[in-house]
Amino acid sequence: MPREADPLRRLSLEQLRQRTSMKWRTYPEDVLPLWVAEMDVPLAEPVARAITEAVALGDTGYPAGTAYAEALAGFARERWGWDGLAVERTAIVPDVMLGIVEMLKLVSGPSEPVVVNSPVYPPFYQFVGNLGRPVVEAPLGADGRIDFAVLEGAFREVAAHANQPVYLLCSPHNPTGTVHTADELTRVALLARTYGVRVVADEIHAPIVAAGASFVPYLSVPGGENGLSLMSASKAWNLAGLKAALAIAGPDAADDLARLPEEVSHGPSHVGIIAHTAALRDGGDWLDAVLSGLDDNRQLLADLLAEHLPGVRYAPAQATYLAWLDCRDLGLGDDPAAVFLERGRVALSSGTDFGTGGAGFVRLNLATSPELITEAVRRMAAAIRAAS
Structure with missing residues (x-):
């Protein structure tokens, strides 16, 4: 069978600007958006077919089945x-973040602390804070991996003052793209057991790994039996607008998940579930084409930065379609994304939104065409010249 064409190369800028989603409508048309986690791809054909067949049947009722x-x-x-x-x-559950909120309600009480590895996905702070749970940071090491001395210190701290502390694990990690190894996750589980901390894992980026990297589910490692995981096809197949996710319990957490209120299952879209199911079941070839394109884009970005912005430090990630760029040597202050937006008309995610360790960084979305990545770097380089 011939390899599927790279979906990242199939849509022009003119086609993308017709979209009405957040990525393409938040900023004026002269801004090139490489920020929020949407992919610039057409739908995978099996997903599009499943949706259109459901619409043709009027199969738009309430979700059911497994x-x-x-x-x-x-x-x-x-x-x-x-x-x-x-x-x-x-x-x-409706989506991964709302699923996380429901898992926190199941395994912790009001005002119980939640440990996170900063810099980390900004909604971790927003959703957890809105739930009334304080966030306790355990910053990653300089290598972008879990610093176990720091993590144990955070676990010791929350265990001393709380009855039901939780560790909200981002795996693979957003924004760094780090893929936690089986050994690292086993150490996490051991520490969590030692200090009485429950683990809730956001594994939404699990299908998106670079060549040579392997994702390890937290619930698969020794000691992870009482963990809870949230997964979805939304990131890997660009289905954020078709709401649906799954909460998964380890064997020792089955009773916790069984207490999930029945009305939570009313939140996901039935058409969304149909789409996600088709993606996971029949969308493998399309995903492989995207993964290959992302590998190419990671190398392209590294080459472009080395040529045009050598002051930006970037190591291609093992997972996600996000690039975490260290711009601290550019002299643009804590929020270089603001400079790139104002002077270069390219929208990136501000590192300051990701908590401790994010100042001076930006996050760039690689899930687009090589042409748009090239243009983004050209604009970023022009912004540096304009600021100097």
Whole structure:
């Protein structure tokens, strides 16, 4: 079978500007948006077909059944060699972040602390804070990996003052793209058991790994049996507008998940579940084409930065379609994204939004065409010249 064409190369800038989603409508038309986690791709054909067939049938009612969980279990076996995703220990939730909120309600009480590894996905602060839980940071090491001395210190701190502390693990990590190893996750589980900390894992980027990297589900490692995970097809197949995610419990967390209020399952879209199911079940070839294109884009960005912005430090990530750029040597202050927007008309995510360790960084979305990445770097370099 011929390899599927790279979906990242199929849409022109003119086509993309017709979109009405957040990425393309937040900023004026002269701004090139490489910020929020949307991909510049057409829908995978199996997903588009499943949606149009549902619409043709008028199959737009309430969600039912376990097809989504079964598709994810099959994907986990094929891609990660993990057969421990038990369909009976899953529940559909509206999306990953709202699912995280529900998991925190299940395993912790009001005002109980939540540990995160900063710099980390900004909604971790927003959603956890809005739930009334204080966020305790355990910053990553300089290498972008978990600093276990720091993590243990945070666990010791929260265990001394709380009855039900939680560790909200981002795996793969956003924004650094770090893929936690089996050994690292096993150490996490051991520390969590030692200090009585429950682990809730955001694994939304799990399908998006670079060549040579391997994702390890937290629930698959020794000691992870009482963990809870949130997964979705939304990032890997660009389905954020079709709401659906899955909460997954380890064997020792089954009773916790069983207490999830029934009305939570009313939040996901039935058409969304159909789309996510089709993606996981039939969208593998399309995903592989995207992954190959992302590998190319990571190298392209590295080459462009070396040529035009050598003051930016960048190491291609093992996962996600996000690039975490260290701009501290450019002399642009804590928020270089503001300079790139004002002077270069390119929108990136501000590192300051990601908590401690984010100042002086920007996050760039690589899930677009090589032409737009090239233009973004050209604009960023022009912004530096204009600021000097």
